[in-house]
Amino acid sequence: MKSCEPVTPTTTFLAFLRYSSSSENCNSQELLRDFATRELNAFLWISLIAITALLLRKVAKLFKLWAQARKIPGPPCSSFYGHSNLISRENLTDVLLVSHKKYGSVVKLWLGPTQLLVSVKDPALIKEMLIKAEDKLPLTGRAFHLAFGPSSLFASSFDKVQRRRESLATELNGRLIERASVIPTKVVDCIMGRIHKLMDKGSIDCKMVSQHMAFTLLGATLFGDAFLVWSEATVYEELLMMIAKDACFWASYAVTPVWKKGFWRYQRLCTKLKCLTQDIVQQCRRNYKLFCHGDGNLHNETANMGMESVSATPSCSCVERPDNFFSNELNGHLSAREEPCGNIMGVMFHGCLTTAGLIGNLLERLVTHPEIQDKIYSEIITARKGLIKQDQQCVDKMPLLLATVYESARLLPSGPLLQRCSLKNDFNLKTGVTIPAGAVLVVPVQLVQMDDSSWGKDASEFNPYRFLSKSGNGSDLLLNTSPTGVAEELVSPCKSKFVLNDPNDNVAFLPFGSGTRACVGQKFVIQGVMALFASLLEQYEIRLQPGSQCDLNPSMNLGVFQPPLSPKIVFVGRNS
């Protein structure tokens, strides 16, 4: 038996192992146990210290939050759960309406002992807050992440989305806005084909029509002609709506509920959507290649998703530019952690839901105000005079139609609240109020957009003329100061010259948000909806189905406002 060699203080664990394995040391196991115990103890101490430090930091933050929140006015809260019981009993917008009346333009509510909600209602303060608070609530980012994978749009942190926002805005406000202003007859035919099929089966309501219109409008503008003949389009539309129903629910779990069967069903839907998105993208690429080969001037295959094929007169804009959002998505210029097509799915998801909300409300306003619809029709016919191309619509000569779109967006914003937070830093408002980091900031957009002090006595009435001025004697005469009923008193827009006021001049106009995280699709979608309605109303009159009821008080559906009773409508051909 060999004798034990001394273990020097400099002996490493490996050397020790080598030593112990080479010798038949009787103490080796004991030494090993001793060593492991000491290592484990050291690890446990370090963990304990780290956890205690973390907890102390959290407690300090909590005290700071409570101290700062004390200075913000708001209803007293007696329960440990804050005002969450009150909010679950009553509608949050109603609670905020009462609280703002009593406590002023900035009020706080507690959603729990650690979650502070601050609501801002004064338009000037809202503007300031929406510029300063750059982050969105983590819940929104999580919902998009769970459904469409990691992507660089719709994430909560502004740092993550800033670059992609810019490239998307460039793409939407450049090449795509041009495309959106010319809605080809094929798109209208595709929409009407489906509507006629639905009308043959039974009655149609605003909700189903608006959903289909929004989906086809966006799909055709973003993906091109390939989208109109895509066999999976209906499945894609249904999938988007099914995902929208559950997205917030699954995102609300702090820990992803992998143990729930329902969650895996939801994930399968999302995977299917991913496959279909890749499929349509491939089809667009193929279309684009065909198009390029068919045209001697165009050989650049850096796909623009086949979008050139939509336009009747393709330009050399199909040559890829470095800021091309969709090219980046398709050609794999994504960071390693981004899901291929994740941003495209996000844009389709958000765009379809919100555009459907706007179109649905526009349809309702047109069928309940046939006199406005008639005037818009005259405006379209007047604007068409002199235009040679069938597809072309001169939307800038249709101020009443545009004002009606704005007024519909004002009266029914896409959601009841704009939400923000500042994930890292506190920030101060001009009034001296400090908003602590992590607080949930909301703008009760529905209250703001119907506030008498910003919109006059007829704030809750439908009056598109509030966005128009009548030009007379060289100076513009504002019409929106008139009392209720003004719409009937006005001269037809065809006879007098109307000028559209910039709706964003009124800081209380917020259907697309405002500030750092405002919607980047605003101009693009307004242009598209205008062009689509100009083409539709030229050919069809939209009427309320006899006996159908119309209740314009909104309810929430799929996270977006919808009228509770979607009225049944009919499309009557103008030539029939």
Ligand code: HEM
């Ligand atoms: C009628 C249709 C639409 C409405 C009412 C709407 C409304 C909104 C609103 C309220 C926000 C949040 C703004 C804020 O918090 O200040 C938003 C964000 C956004 N919108 Fe839209 N939107 C519409 C269509 C679109 C379309 C068609 C696109 C793109 C094609 C788009 C792209 C975006 C993006 C990328 C954001 C996120 C910005 C960010 O988080 O940084 N939107 N939209």
